[in-house]
Amino acid sequence: MAGSSRVGQKSRDSFARARLVFPDGTSRVTIDRDSVPVYIERGLGSYLFDIDGRRFLDLNCNFTTLIHGHAFGPVVEALTHQLQRGSCFANPTESEIELAELLCGRIPQVDRVRFVNSGTEAVLFAIKAARAFTGRSKIAKLEGAYHGAYDWGEVSLMATPDNWGDPATPKSTAVYRGMPASVLDEVLVLRFNDVEGARRSLALHARSLAAVLLDPMPSRGGLIAPKPGFIAAVQEAARDKGFLVIADEVLNLRQGFQGASARYGVVPDLVTMGKIIGGGLPIGAVGGREDVMKVFDASAGRPLLPQGGTFSANPLSMTAGLVAMRYLDHAAFAHLELLGNFVRDGIGRVISTRGAPLCVTGAASLFRIHPMAQIPNDYREAHPTAAAMALMKQLTRFFAENGIILPQGAAASISTPMTHVDAELIVDVFAAFLDSHQDTVDATEVRT
Template identity: 60%
Template sequence: MLVHPKDEMRQLAARNKSRILFHRAKAVFPDGTTRVTVERDPFPIYIQGGEGAHLLDVDGNRFLDLNNNFTTLIHGHAFAPVCDAVSKLLHSGTCFANPTEHEIALAELLTARIPAMERVRFVNSGTEAVMFAIKAARAFTGRHAIARIEGAYHGAYDWAEVGQNLVPGAEGWEPSAVAAPAYRGAPPSLAEEVHLLRFNDVNGLDERLGASRDRIACIVIDPMPSRAGLMHPEPTFIEALCKIARKYGILIISDEVLNLRQSYAGASARYGLTPDLITAGKIIGGGFPIGAIGGREEVMRVFGADHAKPLLPQGGTFSANPVSMVAGRVAMEAMTQEAFNRLEEMGDRLRSGLKAIIARYDADFSVTGAASLFRIHPKRRAPIEFRDAYQGACEAAVMRGLSSHFLEMGILLPMGAAACLSTAMVDSDIDLILEAFDAFLALEVRS
């Protein structure tokens, strides 16, 4: 879908203050931003504030937010119970070298809800959580290599990054992808220590894991890989993964930094995955920085220092800081089973509505996701693995056009990432999303 030059000029004028701020930012940041995930078309939208399901930018434009800081804000913006609790806490201090009762309260909540979390440690981000989970698996097994799913995102730890940016070759995909470091200058040895698996590929599991079974400490898996396509895990794949991992003494790490929002007990419980370790973040911080590593008590003992130096020392100046602990506890307490049920009902209605619109236009689109998450693909068949979800240049251009169209209708739809709902949303918000998608496909058909 092409944007008319007059429409483009009008869009730029409506975001003039954002344009000016981006000009300032380029003088102090390497590319004008501090996160590679910040979208720009041609510059970022700078935010003045948020309330509930909506954002207000510096130019006064109001948007329905389907990003929610990459699925973090499950209650939307400025959730009153969190704001009140944090405001009260600030008068007694923000961080200490000593522990506080607040970290115990959040840990008690998480271990009571999530079957895989018998014990837990807090860190400051999802990246840290995955990093320390991998280290814990190494410390427990004495092995150094890992396995992970093609195309999935697990943060910025060197080993976790390998295989997240695969692209097909000139003749298409290789049957088994060759692992490669994610950035220039990374040690080439990383490729020898990371083994790539294809999501939902039952037949390839035993072959790939068995060949290096004495070297692999863990399998890192997002039960519904978000950046890789937000695909449903096949029950046979989950069953085979658990069986083969147990056979070879390989630990399973369920990365639920994003997908913990799939149910009251998380994503692994939803899909029948039985991990040894689980990572969490985003929604458990109530809008503040957080990460958590949980798991079987036996495995989590690698962090313990009851009698001697721990097998795996883990610290962090802001780990378990009171602000994140209090905000997280309050946010999670509000996520009752009823709250999860309501989000799922809205998500089901939205995904069903999107699919019905696609069918009505007989369009080359599909929808994936579950619970409060969804993703639209410029593919006639819904992907079942990363290779299916990979977008070529033409498909990526279509999705940029979709995001631009949504923006014109007052909706922030993330490009190349999972979109999400929040408890602050109402039925009319779902109606607006469906209306925007219907209008987009109508324009596609005419063009």
């Protein structure tokens, strides 16, 4: 793949067709493209094959969803069997009970579960559940953290130096034109790892807060490890003032057998899940303390929080998720941890040896390369300059030219079918990039 064009002719032809039916030629704003996106024909294991017949090691895994890679045999077999029996029903099925039993038995603080159709829906209903339980409307969230497409979860997702406000009191910023000012007024923005700032802001707004929405390691915010003092400060404020802690583990549940909260000492009241629990199919889930989850209870009439969905708990997602999660045993997570450590350590050694002004963050099966010499503490410190963004685009392009799909500005992920050879390839390609782009890297203004 070295030296080849990133995009083949068939992808170019497909994109020309797509531009006639989609507003910008794509169906999702999250699709990476270097002018033209790469169109995929199929995936197998840790590799993707595009419509031009080229093979790529996939570090996107559909935005960290495919923890077992593509076309995972046990999931394919189970789905084939279920499709022959039906794809969706208005009635419940035993498969939803089995997946719920697995999650409740594995994830701490998850006593009860409700299934939805996406991570966005999971966050949406978790926020609503916190409001219904506390009778309050306001939420707190981390600057730069992604929580899906619910208005309140999107506040300050794309804050910039031009609008993010004072370091001590971050400003609530809109993510799209026309976002209601009332939404901005109902969201308190915190800086990740700012212990004193969190204590001060949470105490000031405590009486109106329903919950703090906390991603233990925000991917879009930099994939930065939380400081124990920060986690403790947030949880102490919540317990003292009566608002809830919502752990958004839609992405980070893959950080361990029991998820990311257990890894970092978060004791949430509600947990949002998605991605890996669906085995490659659309899914979301809200779980939490039994007393909090009672807001969904309709056994005695209208619940405090009505929740439904035509495709919620559909048997295809339940079946795929159950099989995928059963295969995510302790051995699978140990394998992922080993490969993740190898990649992060390898990239770190290459950076150190070359003296490059870059760094790498992440944990478990996740990593992210930053165009700055020091590991950032939060979204603001991780926010790149225009020159740094251009450098990262060159990095992504170089990886693609060498047969690896590396997400730009997001978490890269390891999957269970990946091998030590795959991990070595990632490190070797990164080293080759630095060797061939040393002048560009050194000349880049890497800090905001």
